[in-house]
Amino acid sequence: MNYFIGVDVGTTSTKAVLYNEHAQVLTQTKQGYPLYRDASGMAEQNPDELVNAVEKVIHDAAQSADLTTGKLLAVSFSSANQSVILLDENHQPITRAMTWADTRARKVASDLKSSPEGKQIYIKTGTPIHPMSPLTKLMWLNAEMPEKMTSAKYVADIKSYLFYRLFNVFRVDISIASCTGMLNIETADWDSQALSLAHVTPEQLPEIVSGTTQQVGLTKEAQTAMAIPGDTPFIYGAFDGALSNLGVGALSKDTVAITIGTSAAVRVVTDHPVIDPQQRLFCYAVDNGLWVIGGPLNNGGDVFQWAVEHLVDASAVQNENMDAYALANEVIAGVPAGSNGLIFNPYLGGERAPIWNANARGSFFGLSQLHTRADMLRAVMEGINMNINSVFQAVRNLVGDPKSVTATGGFAQSAVWKQMLADVLNCPVEIPNSFESGCLGAIVMAMNSLGIVDSLEAVQQFIGEKEVCKPDSEAVAVYQKYQPVFEQVQELLSPAYARMADLQQKTTNH
Template sequence: MSYYLGVDVGTTTTRAVVYDQTARKIQEASQTYPLYRQADGMAEQEPRQLVNAVVDVINEVVAAADLTPNEIKAVGFSSSNQSVILLDDHYQPLTRVITWADTRAARVAKRVQQSLTAQPLYSRTGTPIHPMSPLIKLMWLQEAHPDLMAKAAYVGDVKSFLFNQLFGCFKVDISIASSTGMFNITKSEWDSEALKMAGISSDQLPQVVNGTTQQRGLVETMADRLNLPKDVPFIFGAYDGAMTNVGVGATAEDTVAITIGSSAGVRVVTDHPVIDPEQRLFCYCLDEGKWVVGGPLNNGGAVFDWAVRHMVDTNAVRNSGGDQFDVANSVIAETPVGAHGLIFHPFLGGERAPLWDANARGSFSGLTPLHTRADMLRAVMEGITMNIATVFQVLCELVGRPKSVTATGGFSRSLVWRQMLADVLNTEVKVPQHFAAAALGAATMAMKSVGQTTTVAATTNHDIVMADYQPQAQAVDIYQQVLPIFTRLEGFLTPSYQSLAALQERLSHYQE
């Protein structure tokens, strides 16, 4: 029997999972680390903590699976994308990892959005203009920290830094490269105009490789630390959203993958680039002849966590014998669909798709004296789900309506939320049980690389238990009435977001 490792390097957690050659999960290990938020808009990782976490979880999971090192045939990688790390001429960090969640480049993004370069830039790169984009981050660094940019010999990201530490190379997979805002997705090369805007050259960026590319020959220090053969192939894989699609078998246009964790994402795999004339969606490369089209959303489960903390009655929790999330889900299940006409826009952390506005703010609309905390809780969950539906609708418009949706993430612990997703989308929703999708996708890419399988679509054959949720007619009817109002209100509110953000910033100074 051959065994494969899937490693998923996330924003606050790295997970390693061992699979056998049939993609059956054998063992799992994970390690968490902090996300540094020491300034307004900052969201950074310590790069060496990431490397140490990868080493630790690989050693832990191989030992827990009781395997000999030689039984591991390949290691595949998934990682978050749209990160930036400045490196010196020895590839050592000059900065921490500036993650996708960092919004300090918001003013630069707004300026570029309003320029004549925005549309042609998006058409070439498939990356909407937003503070998450490495291009925009680099433009901000040029203005805010020119001294660091002047010292930077190289510009890397989580994946390229990790592989440099492991192997001494400076390479990155095409999916990570194509989500930087600096990569031409039709020509498959760094975009000269984007690089000029960023103030860097292609010589400072990693070599771009396919996701199935193998890297062998661990550097001595890593070979000593990792309990693996020195020449075991490490496979570059792709970014975590794309790997989730692969992991759940959503590798064709008839299946959409939705992830609802702290944030959220809606994605479909196509066999051709899809560029949205209104710049609402991204389009990144995945593998040879495959692209990922979709939208990332800032506001997923983290917004629901906020609502639970502030709206669940502590006495009810004490009396229930459960926790506050059990109480919240019970309350929501007993509250009528549509929350008595209360609508919530969940933009507590700005928003990426479909608005691409870091200044977006949350709001309740339609409050009356009759509304209760139960209505507000349900409206929050519905608002998060309807925001996801707005991205789903754009995907349907550009790619076609899918046969089904496969949904993963922490939201799946809530049975009421699973059914709500099917009702709001008016589409069958399948939820895999107990399943690390991105890690499985990474392991599948590793299997493809070494010839264990011939296509990433092979994961549709592995043994995943799915729970199916069919849309319920009455709920669908109500949500079909609510969604247009949700969208119309969003349009009314959007012009005020920048003024609201500026007001909040001014008022915060009075409290210092």
């Protein structure tokens, strides 16, 4: 038997999935690491802790393979995007990795976004101007840590740093480069205007390669740590969102892919770049004539978790002797669509798409003395779904009506949530039974790189059964009345977000 290992490098953990050559999952391993939040807005990783975790999960996955008779054909990568690490002349880190979740560049992003230059940069790079973008992170580092920027010889991200540690080469795949806000999506090369804002030169950045590029020749240290053959090809792959689309077979504008985990995302793949005139959506290069258009949302399952913790009666959980989430889903199922006239804007963690406002805050609207905790609980789930629908409609307006919607993530364990998503979107939702779509996408890229399959479309043969949730016409009619009010409330409250965020910061500082 021959094997592949798909690796998904995340914000707080890395997992490796061992597949056979028919893309069937044999085993998976996982290793966590801290996310450092020592200061307000900070969200950093220690790059070396992350490299150690990657080596460990590959080692553990490979131990489950029989490499005496079989061969490890390739290791391929899905990874989080939009990280920044400054390196010295020996490619050693002089900072930790600022992750996508780091929001310290809020003011820099806000100033750039409101300038004519900000719009020019967005149109050329397809990356929304936001604190998560490496462009604004580098502008912030220039202002706040000029001595570090001056001494930095190279600027890396987690993927390019990882490959440097494994192979002593400084390269990155085009999809990760495209997420930096510094890659011109028309020329597929670094954009001089963005680099000048970031105060970096092309020589400081990694060489851009295709995601199907094979890297061979592991360093002795890496080979020892992973206990795999030194000539095993490592495939660069792509960022996790693009591979999540690939892993569910959403490879054309006919299929929109929605992921709802802790956060959420709506994405569609096209054969040409599409820029949103209203700057609500990203447009990133994936590879070889493919681009992904969509929007990431901060507020997904984490908001529902907050609601369950605060709105589900603890004594009821004890009395019913059931899981708090199972009880919450039962309670929600008993409340009619529209939550008896209650709307929830779910911006507990600021928001990226579609409003790109790091100061956004959550709110209930329409509360009366008749409302109960059950109504509030359902309104929270509806608010998360209406927010997703705002991005979904923006994608539809830009790219056209999809023929299908495929959804994955932790939300799929809840029957009421799946049905609600179909009702709010007014569209059948397909939910694949397979999991780890990012790792599957990574190994299909590896198969394509090795010539085992002739196109990424071959993923279709590896995707198992799908469950289909069809919209309920009565609920759809309700949500079509509520969605415009949901968006109107957000617009009306928008001018107050920054003032409230400022007041909250002063409160927490005391």
